[in-house]
Amino acid sequence: MTDPIIAKGTLWTVIILLGLGSFALRFAFLGLIGNRPMPDWIMRHLRYTAVAVLPGLVAPLVVWPNATDGVLDLPRLAAALTTLAVGYKTKNVLAAIFSGAGMLYLLLYLMG
């Protein structure tokens, strides 16, 4: 990773606010709102938050990796596609991680 420096003030701000925010999300219904149902359209959008945010976070890291200064890199691209394929087929997170890491190290080794 290139020059990984995170300011301490920023770090603690993020830890504390993210902790409070995450607790608020977890507590929202259980603690405060009770049994009242949520509007359908909100639930329909909430169902897709994880699959809408995480791919967008990952895509630039795969296509323009930091480690290669943003140049598309075959081992990393192949590792990402392997992880996706194995995770989709097996529904097994650990199997997907190990397959992807295996592909990455294999290609990094073969390509010297």
Added chain:
Amino acid sequence: MTVTTPHTAYWEGVRDGLPFILVVAPFALLFGVVATEAGLNVWETLAFSVVVIAGAAQFTALQLMQENAPTVIVLASALAVNLRMAMYSASLTPHLGAAPLWQRALAAYMMVDQSYACSILAYERNRDWSPLQKMAFYFGAVTPVIPVWYAMTVAGALIGSSMPAGLALDFAVPITFIAMIAPALRTLAHKAAATASVVLALGFAFVPFNLGLIIAGIGGMMVGAQVELWMERRARA
């Protein structure tokens, strides 16, 4: 018929929660390693895991902080990843809503994907359980998971500082996230949301302050919701 006391419900929860150690332990270990690589010390890394307890959100925040994204964007993105917790909370409320406030607060703090999933399945199997038994099961299910989350974060942080370079750890985060997303691509709507997110994130990568990710997130959610509506209409027609 066997009588389930809160005591037996608790131990049933522990038993159902035990296998998740296999999922949580490597993930926490990896967070410890990656956080140390990013320059956090052991205490900061542990504090992160204790205060937030949400692997995906923690990795998201860490990644964006390394990219020097503004704090508001870091928080908005990481909390968006955690929005699913609000759904879990809503879905647990009919079962646990009658418990005392302090128990509900504690349950909220320890709410993770695995404890939610195995609790909601247990409640569907045991419809005769009282709120007390349901809460006992829930605390049982998190008992093996949460201490392992803390401990393995520390282990990762301690290992991380002695990790040799050249392990291509820059790619640990993408691989972990892809491995988490892939099994979640169950329906056409999920696939469409993920695809839209990728296209929008790459297309709007030039937008400053990592706002491209926010655009991708909102766009992906809208595409997912619209495809779901379209699928429902088609199923009815």
